[in-house]
Amino acid sequence: AQTVTQSQPEMSVQEAETVTLSCTYDTSENNYYLFWYKQPPSRQMILVIRQEAYKQQNATENRFSVNFQKAAKSFSLKISDSQLGDTAMYFCAFMKHAHNDYKLSFGAGTTVTVRA
Amino acid sequence: GAGVSQSPSNKVTEKGKDVELRCDPISGHTALYWYRQSLGQGLEFLIYFQGNSAPDKSGLPSDRFSAERTGGSVSTLTIQRTQQEDSAVYLCASSRRQGEQPQHFGDGTRLSIL
Numbered sequence: 001a002q003t004v005t006q007s008q009p010e011m012s013v014q015e016a017e018t019v020t021l022s023c024t025y026d027t028s029e030n031n032y033y034l035f036w037y038k039q040p041p042s043r044q045m046i047l048v049i050r051q052e053a054y055k056q057q058n059a060t061e062n063r064f065s066v067n068f069q070k071a072a073k074s075f076s077l078k079i080s081d082s083q084l085g086d087t088a089m090y091f092c093a094f095m096k097h098a099h100n101d102y103k104l105s106f107g108a109g110t111t112v113t114v115r116a
Numbered sequence: 117g118a119g120v121s122q123s124p125s126n127k128v129t130e131k132g133k134d135v136e137l138r139c140d141p142i143s144g145h146t147a148l149y150w151y152r153q154s155l156g157q158g159l160e161f162l163i164y165f166q167g168n169s170a171p172d173k174s175g176l177p178s179d180r181f182s183a184e185r186t187g188g189s190v191s192t193l194t195i196q197r198t199q200q201e202d203s204a205v206y207l208c209a210s211s212r213r214q215g216e217q218p219q220h221f222g223d224g225t226r227l228s229i230l
Contacts, residue, residue, distance in 0.1 A: 047219075095217070102147065
């Protein structure tokens with residue numbers, strides 16, 4: 001089984017500043033996917049960014065970027081130029097790259113509050 | 117519809133009652149997933165459907181939980197003889213085919229057991 005650990009229950013950041021969320025995972029798989037999902041108070045989970053383990057280049061989506069360290073099994077999310085709309089719970093998730101096993105394993109989440 | 121639709125949005129029921137939660141995936145999506153989110157926790161996988169294949173039920177916590185998907189579209193998650201520990205938000209997600217990301221999530225059903 002895969003374990004995803006988010007060690008920061010809560011983070012607070014000033015608007016326009018940068019915040020980094022940590023995520024570590026444990027797996028014996030060599031090929032897999034990693035994701036960061038955002039969950040605002042509306043409850044709907046929204047995909048922020050994804051990373052395929054076989055790609056060495058870190059994924060970037062506008063103000064969101066990751067630092068993927070495969071050997072260390074670390075997958076942190078950096079939010080640059082934080083905006084009030086970034087306030088949400090953020091979940092790190094893992095998915096095997098395996099036939100017929102497409103379920104996501106999630107961390108416990110980090111609540112991010114952006115202060116005006 | 118444009119997104120994954122779940123109903124009801126909120127459900128309050130007494131311990132021991134049965135409940136049914138509904139998920140209507142995005143049209144054309146063949147893969148459907150159910151997750152449970154307990155208060156302040158991450159999502160826990162429950163069950164996964166892909167087309168006409170046998171579902172992956174490996175995440176169902178007990179035999180009180182069951183799910184079906186009729187006609188490859190709408191899915192119903194049933195919890196029998198509800199217990200207080202069943203209180204959680206139940207989230208449904210779909211994707212065009214198995215393994216494809218992202219999984220598109222609905223807004224969930226908040227279930228409260230009194």
